[in-house]
Amino acid sequence: MRPRSSGTMLLAAIALCLAGCDGTVDVPHLTLAKSFSRALQDCMEYLQVPGYRYAEYAGNSFPDDPETKCLLRCVGLNLRWWNDTTGVQAAVIEGFFHPDPVDEQYDNRTSECLRNELTHGDTSDCCCLAYESFRCYLKNYGNLVPCAQFFPEDESRYVRAAQDCIEFLQTPVKLLKSYSAGHFPDAPETRCLLRCFFLRTGVFYVDTGFDVERLYTRDYEHPDDRYLSRETEAKLHKLRGSMGDQCTEVYLAYRDVLGHLGKAYFEYDVLKAAAQQVLCEVPIELPATTTTASTTTTSTTTACPSKAEFNYKELNCQNCGRMFISPKGRISCCRCMKSSTPFGKFFF
Numbered sequence: 001m002r003p004r005s006s007g008t009m010l011l012a013a014i015a016l017c018l019a020g021c022d023g024t025v026d027v028p029h030l031t032l033a034k035s036f037s038r039a040l041q042d043c044m045e046y047l048q049v050p051g052y053r054y055a056e057y058a059g060n061s062f063p064d065d066p067e068t069k070c071l072l073r074c075v076g077l078n079l080r081w082w083n084d085t086t087g088v089q090a091a092v093i094e095g096f097f098h099p100d101p102v103d104e105q106y107d108n109r110t111s112e113c114l115r116n117e118l119t120h121g122d123t124s125d126c127c128c129l130a131y132e133s134f135r136c137y138l139k140n141y142g143n144l145v146p147c148a149q150f151f152p153e154d155e156s157r158y159v160r161a162a163q164d165c166i167e168f169l170q171t172p173v174k175l176l177k178s179y180s181a182g183h184f185p186d187a188p189e190t191r192c193l194l195r196c197f198f199l200r201t202g203v204f205y206v207d208t209g210f211d212v213e214r215l216y217t218r219d220y221e222h223p224d225d226r227y228l229s230r231e232t233e234a235k236l237h238k239l240r241g242s243m244g245d246q247c248t249e250v251y252l253a254y255r256d257v258l259g260h261l262g263k264a265y266f267e268y269d270v271l272k273a274a275a276q277q278v279l280c281e282v283p284i285e286l287p288a289t290t291t292t293a294s295t296t297t298t299s300t301t302t303a304c305p306s307k308a309e310f311n312y313k314e315l316n317c318q319n320c321g322r323m324f325i326s327p328k329g330r331i332s333c334c335r336c337m338k339s340s341t342p343f344g345k346f347f348f
């Protein structure tokens with residue numbers, strides 16, 4: 001094999017192994033999962049690091065050069081274990097390493113290493129800090145896990161997931177108004193909306209219930225070991241299947257066991273923001289038009305009508321996105337045809 005092509009071929013072989021068939025991964029719900037090597041390849045493409053370098057990286061050799069350092073910062077941002085302001089996010093990066101089961105010191109050694117490197121290194125260089133943090137984990141914590149690992153979404157994707165669930169379940173407008181004001185009445189729709197949100201964001205499975213390790217990672221900004229405690233496990237286990245109705249099971253687990261852990265009642269904040277979006281109470285910022293010659297900014301416009309002239313019928317069709325003329329000449333919209341909610345009167 002000619003040395004010139006070996007790097008590229010290795011990359012291709014690894015990509016095949018990871019993705020199977022045609023390289024398209026069939027992702028359930030909106031969950032984000034990625035392997036370290038996939039994130040590394042992404043970043044090699046973004047930063048135009050030559051493909052032949054992959055061979056040394058794949059052999060766990062990350063030499064001390066500027067290109068490699070910024071590559072690892074990119075990987076950290078990509079997988080959300082690095083933040084230039086707050087540094088390494090332990091609850092996320094831990095998932096990408098597998099400690100030796102008999103090693104009792106890996107956590108302490110890693111903390112020690114981070115303390116040393118981050119006080120002695122150049123603290124103004126983010127690439128350097130991200131690189132040294134990664135090396136502390138690589139040298140002290142464990143082996144790199146080859147599989148794709150769950151990693152946290154950013155805030156806007158959580159709101160998007162909640163909005164999707166509101167749409168899927170056709171949550172009544174009356175409830176959305178409550179949510180948007182920060183009230184979460186205990187109603188069947190609220191219970192099922194929470195269940196949908198946990199499912200869509202990949203922290204709950206229909207068959208096995210909550211994934212507390214993912215919840216722990218998700219709330220990496222407030223790492224909370226109680227997610228992983230025996231007590232939490234026992235409480236969730238007790239609720240499991242005891243209700244008959246899974247929406248209720250999820251709701252009780254949230255209310256009594258999980259809600260106050262990590263980012264406390266994070267879901268309610270997300271649902272509040274999502275409800276406000278759906279009700280158009282939050283101005284939607286439109287991208288600036290490219291035709292404007294002057295740079296003076298005029299008043300910000302909103303894409304939504306003011307509340308007084310709020311037209312649910314129109315909104316429903318806008319959301320639907322596909323208005324069409326029916327054979328009878330009436331403008332209609334696919335989703336508006338079937339209206340089974342108590343709020344059907346707002347629609348066609």
Ligand SMILES: *[C@@H]1O[C@H](CO)[C@@H](O)[C@H](O)[C@H]1NC(C)=O
Pocket residue numbers: 083084085086
């Ligand atoms: C980094 O952390 C700060 C402070 O928590 C936050 O405001 C910022 O959005 C984070 N940046 C990224 C890229 O996540």
Ligand SMILES: *[C@@H]1O[C@H](CO)[C@@H](O)[C@H](O)[C@H]1NC(C)=O
Pocket residue numbers: 104105108
């Ligand atoms: C880790 O360090 C802490 C404090 O330095 C110590 O109390 C603890 O026993 C150490 N853990 C192990 C497993 O040695």
